[in-house]
Amino acid sequence: MTNSAIFIDRDGTISDEVGYVNHVSRYRVFPFSGEAIKLINVSPLKSVLVTNQAGVARGYFKEEVIGQVHSKLREELGNHGAKLDAIYYCPHHPTVGEPPYRQECNCRKPKPGLLHRAADDLSINLQNSYMIGDRYSDVKLAHSVGARGVLVLTGYGRGEYEYQRDQWTREPDYVAEDLLGAVKWILGEEAKD
Ligand SMILES: [Mg+2]
Ligand SMILES: [Zn+2]
Secondary structure, three states: OOEOEEEEOOEOOOEOOOOOOOOHHHOOEOOOHHHHHHHHHOOOOEEEEEEEOOOOOOOOOOHHHHHHHHHHHHHHHHOOOOOOOEEEEEOOEOOOOOOOOEOOOOOOOOOOHHHHHHHHHHOEOHHHOEEEEOOHHHHHHHHHOOOEEEEEOOOOHHHHHHHOHHHOOOOOOEEEOOHHHHHHHHHHHHHHO
């Protein structure tokens, strides 16, 4: 018995893209995110956040800031009765900073390490899963593991969609205005099966 999941990028997707969130006070959850995650929670799918936080390797902030930010995220989602089933992050960078954060890891998206870790921990079948993000690299990551990829137009999404689309090797499975639209599309697809 395996689970399906919706993997969700953090900055630009569930919360505002403000550059490096080097202090919890900079972190802004989008107003629609609680409703979106709640919809996942009442479906059979798991909700899993996956985020690159190379600001740690770059020395812009300590790893504990990530924990503070994720506490704030969980609290705000909780206000809507919503919860993430798991959160995974990559604090590494291949060339900047000091070890252990400076390393050629397998978890910095679009590498698939975070998804594989989640798949092991939560018995997720990646081929029946989805990844939502505001970068085409998130869509590519989805396709590289056999999942479906949804681009949202929040964060970097609109710019990538308007100016980079001609370089895409494979279209996203869906392009949504925002996380809520993406989740509604996915749950509609799931209802077809
Ligand atoms: Mg992003
Ligand atoms: Zn990593």
